[in-house]
Amino acid sequence: SPSPVVRGYCVCAVAVTCDLARRFVQYERIGADVTMKCGAMDWDAAVTWTVNGSDIDESHLNGSYLVLRNVHLGHSGQYSCYEGSSWHLKYQTFLKVGTPPKEPVLMCRSNNYPKRFYCSWHLPSPTYVPNTFNISVIHGTREMVCEKEAVPKNRCHIRYLQLFSTVKYKVTLTVTNALGRNSTTITFDEFAIVKPDPPENVVAKPVPYSPRRLEVRWNNPSSWPDPESFPLKFFLRYRPLILDQWQHVELSDGTSHTITDAYAGKEYIIQVAAKDNDIGTWSDWSVAVHATPWTEEPKYLTTEAQAPETTTSSTSSFVPPPTTKICDQEKVVGSGAVAVAVSWAAGLVLAAAGVLFI
Amino acid sequence: MDFRAGDSWGIFAFLCAALWNLPAVPALNSTDEAGAGQSIQKTYDLTRYLEHQLRTLAGTYLNYLGPPFNEPDFNPPRMTRAEMVPSATVDFELWRSLNDNARLAANYRAYTHLLCYLRGMDGQVAKADLRKSLGHFCSSLQGLVVSIAGVMSSLGYPLPGSLGSTDPAWAHGLGPVSPHNDFLKKMDDFWLLKELQTWLWRSAKDFNRLKKKVPPAAVTLSLEAQGF
Numbered sequence: 332s333p334s335p336v337v338r339g340y341c342v343c344a345v346a347v348t349c350d351l352a353r354r355f356v357q358y359e360r361i362g363a364d365v366t367m368k369c370g371a372m373d374w375d376a377a378v379t380w381t382v383n384g385s386d387i388d389e390s391h392l393n394g395s396y397l398v399l400r401n402v403h404l405g406h407s408g409q410y411s412c413y414e415g416s417s418w419h420l421k422y423q424t425f426l427k428v429g430t431p432p433k434e435p436v437l438m439c440r441s442n443n444y445p446k447r448f449y450c451s452w453h454l455p456s457p458t459y460v461p462n463t464f465n466i467s468v469i470h471g472t473r474e475m476v477c478e479k480e481a482v483p484k485n486r487c488h489i490r491y492l493q494l495f496s497t498v499k500y501k502v503t504l505t506v507t508n509a510l511g512r513n514s515t516t517i518t519f520d521e522f523a524i525v526k527p528d529p530p531e532n533v534v535a536k537p538v539p540y541s542p543r544r545l546e547v548r549w550n551n552p553s554s555w556p557d558p559e560s561f562p563l564k565f566f567l568r569y570r571p572l573i574l575d576q577w578q579h580v581e582l583s584d585g586t587s588h589t590i591t592d593a594y595a596g597k598e599y600i601i602q603v604a605a606k607d608n609d610i611g612t613w614s615d616w617s618v619a620v621h622a623t624p625w626t627e628e629p630k631y632l633t634t635e636a637q638a639p640e641t642t643t644s645s646t647s648s649f650v651p652p653p654t655t656k657i658c659d660q661e662k663v664v665g666s667g668a669v670a671v672a673v674s675w676a677a678g679l680v681l682a683a684a685g686v687l688f689i
Numbered sequence: 690m691d692f693r694a695g696d697s698w699g700i701f702a703f704l705c706a707a708l709w710n711l712p713a714v715p716a717l718n719s720t721d722e723a724g725a726g727q728s729i730q731k732t733y734d735l736t737r738y739l740e741h742q743l744r745t746l747a748g749t750y751l752n753y754l755g756p757p758f759n760e761p762d763f764n765p766p767r768m769t770r771a772e773m774v775p776s777a778t779v780d781f782e783l784w785r786s787l788n789d790n791a792r793l794a795a796n797y798r799a800y801t802h803l804l805c806y807l808r809g810m811d812g813q814v815a816k817a818d819l820r821k822s823l824g825h826f827c828s829s830l831q832g833l834v835v836s837i838a839g840v841m842s843s844l845g846y847p848l849p850g851s852l853g854s855t856d857p858a859w860a861h862g863l864g865p866v867s868p869h870n871d872f873l874k875k876m877d878d879f880w881l882l883k884e885l886q887t888w889l890w891r892s893a894k895d896f897n898r899l900k901k902k903v904p905p906a907a908v909t910l911s912l913e914a915q916g917f
Binding site: 471492494496497499501518560561562609610 | 737740762764766767776777778779780781784785880883884887888890891893894897898901
């Protein structure tokens, strides 16, 4: 029948602070040599060791001691020692093999300036044992409290008490586990860490009867608390799916823009980024949206000699329609013909520009 | 670096006095809210321009001062001497609740002080091209001071303070460092540039707030002025 010792282990298994558990959980470094004694038993006593219920071969024993050499992660498990004949449980421990922490990675950022900024961290590689994190934030002579967030766990935030500070913030993160500790420190100016979230609800639509236009609208990121006093400016980039080169537009006002030089009939991919007008860095790009400019429905395919614009070969997709077709089109689609001619010319220019950029 | 108590000192003390007694820009037509709005926009643009100018100037100047001043992580404690330089740092709630007059006045006072100190710095720089850049910057900064004064006048606010308790301490001769305290002098320069940069960032935000709020305020003020 299971002894009280076993029950004690089940309750306190992994808690590092529980004193009882200190006898029941053992942390060792990868590569170390571990010797386990069978409780109070003499060295020459007859014992049997098991790991996770399976017997351990006698070759690992030195008398009644269990010797594990050069331990690795696979050695982690519950080790038990039983007296030879009576099969009484004399000792039990949970071995966890791991590593001391490497230097953590720490970053701080404000996506809701001037309300707060947050710091988040992670370990570059796992330790396989429980870690505790301690963060300190010093601003000049003042130590500030970084309020931990429930989710995600490795993040905390600080309210700005003062604005427009010339004194840098100094943040130190210390990681500790049973096998060691490590820390890292970063210092930064108030303005340097301001980076909004990307714009939201980006929508791109064709403009009826305008084959070269796309209307793009978006919203300020909802996390930005005061766009009135801290206005954002935006960066819009767009390209047809079939090309790699982006076109860029910087916009200092408003949350919409009309692209007027889209290639007729081509599907576009569009993204927007945001930045405080005066300080900090650009946000990540928004979710990409796709849109194709308005095109006239081809009504006269059977009577006109024109073939639809080819998009099958990606490298030579700007095959200009033969001149006779442009003349034909003029009868049918007024501005469309111009658009096709312009797009062809623009295609040449783009190709030339593309060559220059290679 | 010797601080000459003679000619350059006299000149900048005179300049400081002159700046404090700037003739009031004639008030625009009090119903000219568009004018006030435009002045605010112009002032905002000036702060952005100055901020860009300062980035280059500060980089060059800090290199001229040499290490550790030109190191990116240099983060010295603020010394009491530096407290003579008006700080842009302000409590968050207080900054938000500033009325237009107080907001403008704070900017006006700050730049007038900063301009004075900058001119003092200008006189001692050994390198001619750096002196020239500093001189250009001072002119631009003076333009900003005048622009702010213009906004205040067009909104009917009095220009803050004259020579008195608020004037720069250096004008009273408390400023000069003994020639042997070269490091302290460099430290002063470092903090001056830092504070100036921060003020320019702050002003951009101040003028953003003013931009949104002014047109209705200008109308209210003009009505008040006419006794309505």
